[in-house]
Amino acid sequence: MTARIIKRAAALGVIAAMGAGAALADYDDDELVIDGVKIATKVPAPPGHPLPEIVSGWRFRSDETQALEADDFENPAMVAVDYGQSLWDAVDGEAGKSCASCHGDVEESMKGVRAGYPKWNEKAGRPFTLENQINACRTENMKAEPWKWESREMLAMTALVGKQARGYPMKIQKDGPMAEWIEKGKELYYTRFGQLDLACSNCHEDNYGKMIRADHLSQGHINGFPTYRFKWQGLGSLHRRFKGCMENIRAEPFKRGSDEFVALEAYLAVRGEGLGIETPAVRN
Known part of the structure; x- marks a missing residue:
């Protein structure tokens, strides 16, 4: 069997699994409330949106997983949030500053920022993603070393800052210079990649609510990142999720922080506009 035939057969197998014979497991109508904040x-x-309604991945999860996110005492990602708070207050770098030196109380200064x-920039x-902004603060204001994208420190800080926007609706600038990047992200979203010849839209627009193997397909929104995933046994960034999706379809992934992933993030922020920030979310 030639490589082309193998590739085609693999793609058809995945598409068939998501087709009429796939098990349906649509989202539920539960409401998410965390520490008194309704999200x-x-x-x-809105008119012209590719989806009939915009639904968070939380609604596609099991009752047990939903309950973990709804209770900060049970949410396994809150350990990282606590670590982020210690980093916020810690002096680092040649300037002898901490995050708190410039921004004060994180609960006040970072309120709604993640959204x-x-x-x-x-x-x-x-x-700039939130990761870009954090590293700019570190290198320019604190004169400290930047953190790696998927480092324990970066994940903890993005989780801490993201938590301060819980309940705030996602809404980013769409005009001006952002428009070109959002359009680039949209193009990537609908482009087929890899040996399986699939685009983001094939799973998260055409087949959400269905089961593909053991995975329940959501609409693929980004309002909960960084997210704790059972598969990872820890917290992970949005760009890690992008990379994993590309690897799943046997494509060569872009790098975390690449122009491609930043553009895709911008488009998905627009695509999920109005959903409340859930950070740190819990997913399978």
């Missing part, structure tokens, strides 16, 4: 997990889709990222001439 929007389903919002109407607006990715965000255009005029000095850099490109969109």
Whole structure:
């Protein structure tokens, strides 16, 4: 059998698994409330949106997984949030500063901040993810070494900052210089990659609510990242999830922090606009 035939057969097998014979496991109507904060997990889709309604991945999870996220005492990612708080207060770098030196109380200064990222950075001439902004603060203001994208420190800090936006609706700038990046992300979302010849849309737009092997397909929104996944046995970034999806379809993944993944993040932020931030979410 030639490589082309093998590739085609694999792709057809995946598509068949997501087709009419796939088991349906649609989302539920439960409401997410964390520490008294009600978080929007389903919002109407605006005119022209590719989805009939916008639904968080939380609603596609089992009752047991939902319960873990709804209780900070049980949420396994809260250990990282606590570590992030210690990093926030710790002096680091040649400038002798901590995050708190400039920003004060994280609960006040970072309130709602995560909901607006990715965000255009005029000095850099490109969109900044939250990770980009954290490292810019470290290198420029604290004169400290940048953190690696998937480091324990970066995940803890993004979880801490993200938590301060719980319940705030995702809403990023869509006009001006951001428009080109969002359009680039949209193009990537609908582009087929890898040996399985699949695009993001094939799973998260065409087949959400279905089971593919042991995975329950959601609409693929990003309002809970960084997210604790049972598969990872820990916290992971959004770009780690992107990379994993590309590897699953046998494609060569882009790097974390690449222009491609930043553009895709921007498009998905627009695609899920109105959903409440859940950080740190819990998923399978």
